[in-house]
Amino acid sequence: MCISRCGVVATVEDGRLTKVNADPAHPNGCICVKGTAAPEIVYSPDRLRTPMKRTRPKSDPDPGWVSIFWDETMALVGANPQAFRKRGAWVEEYGYDIGANSGDT
Numbered sequence: 001m002c003i004s005r006c007g008v009v010a011t012v013e014d015g016r017l018t019k020v021n022a023d024p025a026h027p028n029g030c031i032c033v034k035g036t037a038a039p040e041i042v043y044s045p046d047r048l049r050t051p052m053k054r055t056r057p058k059s060d061p062d063p064g065w066v067s068i069f070w071d072e073t074m075a076l077v078g079a080n081p082q083a084f085r086k087r088g089a090w091v092e093e094y095g096y097d098i099g100a101n102s103g104d105t
Helices: 038-042 070-079 081-085 089-094
Strands: 008-013 016-022
Touching: 016 038
Parallel strands: none
Antiparallel strands: 008 016
């Protein structure tokens, strides 16, 4: 869920994630609130379940996000894979940004 890679013990009941605890055998021995809240995050009705594409410029107050299919997403990525290694026009045009908690939209 983030870049920290904390050691966890996940509890799954009837095929559903129900709890996440720190793995006491892991060197850091603790997890943050985000890790503890993982079941709520995973099953949130507000969670994005499909790729989203910006339809308006970043300067527009309404970015015009629309849901797109995975095949369209892969075609966009495949058309310009170098854009995922740097910030630039592709990010500005499509609104995609890489990075945990980048703060960009």
